[in-house]
Amino acid sequence: MSANEQTNTSTTDGEQPLPTINAGNQLFTDLDANVSATEIESLCMRCHKNGMTKLLLTRIPHFKSIIVMAFECPHCGWKNNEVQSGEAVQEKGHRYECRCTTKADLNRQIVRNSTASVSIPEFDFTAPPATTSSLTTVEGILARFIDDLGMDQEQRKEQIPEVYQAIENLLENLRAALALPEEESASGHAFTLVLDDPTGNSYVESLCLPNIDPKLAVHNYRRTRDQEIQLGLINPDAEEPTQEEEQQAAARAPRMNLREEAEASKGVIRAVKEASESNEVLSFPANCSSCNAPCDTRMQMVDIPHFKDVIIMSTTCDHCGYKSNEVKCGGAISDKGKRIILILEDKDDLSRDILKSETSGLSIPEIQLDLIPGTLGGRFTTVEGLLRQVHDELDRRAPFLEGDSAVNERREKFKNFLGRLEDAADGKIFPLTLILDDPVANSYIQNIYAPDPDPNMKEEEYERSFDENEDLGLNDINVDNYEAPDSSMEQ
Secondary structure, three states: OOOOEEEOOOOOOOOOOOOOOOOOOOOOEEOOOOOOOEEEEEEEOOOOOEEEEEEEEEEEOOOEEEEEEEEEOOOOOOEEEEEEEOOOOOOOEEEEEEEEOOHHHHOOEEEEOOOOEEEEHHHOEEEOOOOOOEEEEHHHHHHHHHHHHHOOHHHHHHHOHHHHHHHHHHHHHHHHHOOOOOOOOOOOOOEEEEEEEOOOOOEEOOOOOOOOOOOEEEEEEOOOHHHHHHOOOOOOOOOOOOHHHHHHHHHHOOOOOHHHHHHHHHHHHHHHHHHHHOOOOEEEEEEOOOOOOEEEEEEEEEEOOOOOEEEEEEEEOOOOOOEEEEEEEOOOOOOOEEEEEEEEOOHHHHOOEEEEOOOOEEEEHHHOEEEOOOOOOOEEEEHHHHHHHHHHHHHHHOOOOOOOOOOHHHHHHHHHHHHHHHHHHOOOOOOEEEEEEEOOOOOEEOOOOOOOOOOOEEEEEEOOOHHHHHHOOOOOOOOOOOOOOOHHHHO
């Protein structure tokens, strides 16, 4: 709620208490004609009499969940409207780096959250977070910068000439950036737009969906302490513990040595295996990631022949109907990565079991499908089932391809791609080449000729690159003397 009004939370005679929301109800619903706003009596900060605040918690394209607020005071006539993001702060911050070289790049749509900063390294320019969130384009952001920087330039010219000249040079670069050519050219004023949002709730449109956009890079990072304070996630008055204090606290805490930790992990795996052998499904409480209502997550270990044991987890929310399932692979990380290439020749191949781990990428060159590692998470299904899950996920979650702001050309292109993907799942397109590329070798495709070699399937092992090891956290891992108990820990 804005600073211009304050919700009156008292429940004295003549006043109504604030409405309550049951844990099982969805806070944010899809925007349609049946959605009604919640009215709350609030204090007007101008005349200090009671006005009315209307709250609408809804979902709209691109912004996901938002809070629309409108305040009106019938006594002094003061009105105020505001939109705030209703999305939870993501686990990590996101930084988008978009290389703009043509006019098409200027038309990329951008959701800029109020916590996101924008910078252009080539111009040595950085804009701090804005006061409000916005849905715009690269061209719109540059035009806004030009308008804001151009204000009061005449006064600066007379009072601070050096500042005036520095801003004029920047304005000249920004205006030149708006004049990018239709086709890529070495003489153009290409630049890189960096959108950095520590909450992870900003987006930059990809022009190559469903394939990887070569001009757009997305980086996830852990927030700094200062960013956590700015987002209100930690107490700014709390002193940051020094490294020595952290070490002393860790030394006082009860700890297990490495052997005890390994035995504890084996105990958990043993319990899961025993439950699986008796066909028992383990269940533990959780919260729905869609509506945050309480729900149950079920887990069972499954032995895949000629491969390894995997843990299948499934979550179903009875309140909003959200469903999800994921597969986790156990065991050690392989020394090498594995690439599995399968030639699909008939409908029987679509019935093969397939395990796609959360670290595996998926590609089918014939239909131009290329999914980066991490897409869909872990899945244990059939080839047909995996293709349908990819279709449904892309159809439901692809940003900037729905609504009035969608570009018809890209929308039709994406629609044609989804049609080819559906035809592939229906067995109407053969042959197809399915490629699973897993740097930790935790993916699997059923060999229907086992134990003999499969003539349509080829497996290739390869050495992981430094960047792949870095993403997996393997470059800094230390397993020296892992089996030996640590005397310092035991003490």
